[in-house]
Amino acid sequence: MTISESILYYLPELLQSLKETAIMMGISMLAAIVLGLPLGVWLFLSRSRGKKISFLYEGLNLVVTIIRSFPFLLFVVALIPLTRMLLGSSFGPIPASFPLSIVAMSIFARLTEQVLLDVPEEVSYLAKSLGVSQWQYVWSFLLVEARSGLILSLTTTAVSMVSYSTVMGIVGGGGIGDFAIRYGYQRYEYGVMYFAIIIMILLVFILQGIGNQAARKLDKRK
Numbered sequence: 001m002t003i004s005e006s007i008l009y010y011l012p013e014l015l016q017s018l019k020e021t022a023i024m025m026g027i028s029m030l031a032a033i034v035l036g037l038p039l040g041v042w043l044f045l046s047r048s049r050g051k052k053i054s055f056l057y058e059g060l061n062l063v064v065t066i067i068r069s070f071p072f073l074l075f076v077v078a079l080i081p082l083t084r085m086l087l088g089s090s091f092g093p094i095p096a097s098f099p100l101s102i103v104a105m106s107i108f109a110r111l112t113e114q115v116l117l118d119v120p121e122e123v124s125y126l127a128k129s130l131g132v133s134q135w136q137y138v139w140s141f142l143l144v145e146a147r148s149g150l151i152l153s154l155t156t157t158a159v160s161m162v163s164y165s166t167v168m169g170i171v172g173g174g175g176i177g178d179f180a181i182r183y184g185y186q187r188y189e190y191g192v193m194y195f196a197i198i199i200m201i202l203l204v205f206i207l208q209g210i211g212n213q214a215a216r217k218l219d220k221r222k
Contacts, residue, residue: 003191010183010192017179018199023093024100024165024175025158031101032108032157037150039064039105040112041138047113067106072164075099076171096165096173104161111153119145148219155211159204166200176200 001009039060046057067075076099083098084090123145127137143150169178176196184193 003195006189006192007195010179010189013183014176014179014196017174017176017196020093020174020178021162021165021176024097024168024173025161027094027097028100028104028161028165029154029158032104032154032161035101036105036108036157037112039109041116041142043109043113044116044142045134045138047117064106064110067102068110072099072103073167073170075103076168080171091172093168093174096168096171096175100161100164100168103164104157107160108153108157111156112150115146115149115153116142118149148215151211151215151218155208155215158207158211162200162204162207 007014043057043060043064046054046060070078076096079099079102080090083095087095087098089095119142123141124137127141132140165173165175166177166180168175169181176199180193180196180200183189184191184196
């Protein structure tokens with residue numbers, strides 16, 4: 001069969017793999033926003049600039065660093081018993097989203113902390129002079145000032161998740177990476193494999209383009 005014929009032949013499996021990737025990406029990125037952003041803000045607030053680093057920061061920093069430095073595939077395998085206990089199964093895109101979500105949360109939390117550290121200290125002085133609460137400072141000053149950088153950080157996290165999601169087929173998560181291995185590499189259909197790779201590259205370009213455009217629109221310096 002020609003490459004186009006092979007792609008049409010495997011089209012149902014390709015569409016299913018894209019659906020699985022979308023599920024894993026959607027859940028992990030939701031976790032990054034809902035859990036990773038507050039964790040990153042907490043890391044920033046626990047690390048008082050110019051002062052002694054608190055025990056709270058040291059503890060949170062240690063957890064995030066361990067998760068980010070853990071080899072991802074081994075991390076996924078190590079979490080299989082916990083995933084099975086919490087979700088009743090370790091196979092499928094939803095269980096596979098559990099380790100992905102933890103990694104996405106950790107990556108975005110660290111990037112959020114770094115972005116917030118670049119916010120000028122004058123913003124903090126202004127907030128204090130106005131007598132705002134901690135919540136008002138974070139919501140109305142800190143996140144507003146850092147919103148462009150946070151969008152770029154979220155984009156970087158999403159691109160990383162595309163890469164990480166490609167290996168989830170090894171533990172039964174499916175996805176476009178699993179499609180490339182099973183229907184491309186293992187069946188010697190290299191045209192199908194390269195087509196799947198091109199889809200992943202295009203997905204990264206789309207995510208990066210959307211993120212860059214959104215960051216430019218929200219950049220207060222322009």
